[in-house]
Amino acid sequence: MKIxxxxxxxxxVTAMVVILGVTYWLGAPKAEAWKDAVRERDALxxxxxEINHLLGDQTNVNRRLEALRQQLPSHPPGKDVTAELLMTxxxxxxxxxxxxxxxxxEKEKSVGDLYExxxxxxxxxxxxxxxxxxxxxxxxGAILDIRQLTVTPGQGGxxxxxxxxxVDCAYTRQGAGSQTSSPEPEQKKN
Numbered sequence: 001m002k003i004x005x006x007x008x009x010x011x012x013v014t015a016m017v018v019i020l021g022v023t024y025w026l027g028a029p030k031a032e033a034w035k036d037a038v039r040e041r042d043a044l045x046x047x048x049x050e051i052n053h054l055l056g057d058q059t060n061v062n063r064r065l066e067a068l069r070q071q072l073p074s075h076p077p078g079k080d081v082t083a084e085l086l087m088t089x090x091x092x093x094x095x096x097x098x099x100x101x102x103x104x105x106e107k108e109k110s111v112g113d114l115y116e117x118x119x120x121x122x123x124x125x126x127x128x129x130x131x132x133x134x135x136x137x138x139x140x141g142a143i144l145d146i147r148q149l150t151v152t153p154g155q156g157g158x159x160x161x162x163x164x165x166x167v168d169c170a171y172t173r174q175g176a177g178s179q180t181s182s183p184e185p186e187q188k189k190n
Contacts, residue, residue, distance in 0.1 A: 010184045072114070072143060072171045082108075085117055085169045089144070092136050097129035117169045118147070122156055137167065144169055 003011075054061070075081050082105045091101050102122040109116050125133070130151070137144045147166045152162035 038040060050080070063144055069114075069172065072170055072172050074174050076174050081169075082117055083173060085119065089119060089167060089169075092144075093123070096125075096132040096136055098123055098125040098133040113172055115171050115173055119167050119169065121162065121167065122162075122164050124160065126159045127161060128159075129160060143171070 071105045076123055086103055086105065089103065090100060100121050102120075106118040106120070109118075124129075134146065134149075137146060145168045147168050149159055149165040150163040151161050154162035
């Protein structure tokens with residue numbers, strides 16, 4: 001049996017098509033995995049550059065952190081500061097025409113030597129009063145920070161608004177650098 005040149009050419013073309021098809025079928029997932037690995041390597045390279053930049057700027061970041069810590073008020077260990085924080089918040093709200101309908105402080109949380117009390121408030125005000133109140137909180141520095149704010153139209157006019165916000169109040173404790181949990185309130189001795 002003699003194979004003609006035409007049949008030999010068709011056999012080669014068929015063999016090449018089969019080889020290329022099998023190669024594509026087996027190699028496509030590997031090629032996609034390789035592309036994913038290249039993308040991941042590039043992303044890690046960018047993260048490394050960012051980390052190296054931050055590490056190089058560590059002294060500046062530490063200096064700024066210490067400046068922020070110096071702005072925080074300091075209270076003695078064991079003193080309940082919630083009432084003082086609520087009065088500060090109420091005073092700021094009254095100065096700017098914001099009415100606090102409800103104030104619910106959460107428990108004190110500590111992270112190292114920094115302490116925080118979150119206060120959930122329901123409020124009512126005009127847009128102008130809300131803006132001035134938020135600005136007053138912002139210029140107080142690191143002491144008070146609005147974490148969450150909701151605003152809806154209120155009753156009593158087109159310019160009345162109402163809503164909720166959560167304000168985080170940050171402070172330090174004198175001589176409490178190594179405490180990791182909230183101090184217990186002092187009990188009366190009989």
